[in-house]
Amino acid sequence: MKLWLNGKPSTPSDIMHQCMIREEEEYMRDFVSDDDDHIIGIGFDYIKKKEV
Known part of the structure; x- marks a missing residue:
């Protein structure tokens, strides 16, 4: 499985x-699948919180 x-x-x-390190911040998981809907990778993308 690939990880990003x-x-x-x-x-x-x-x-x-x-x-x-960034426990106050959040990461969004992005599951990557092939044509048969098998998960082949997971991406973790840093999400900046919007200040209100």
Whole structure:
């Protein structure tokens, strides 16, 4: 399974490290599937919170 962090190929430890550093922030998961709807990758994209 392929993993991406902010659009770049990544490792599970890189993703864990970034999520722990930015625990006040949020990441959106993006599941990537093939033509048969099998999940082949997961992307983690940093989401900036909008200040109101």
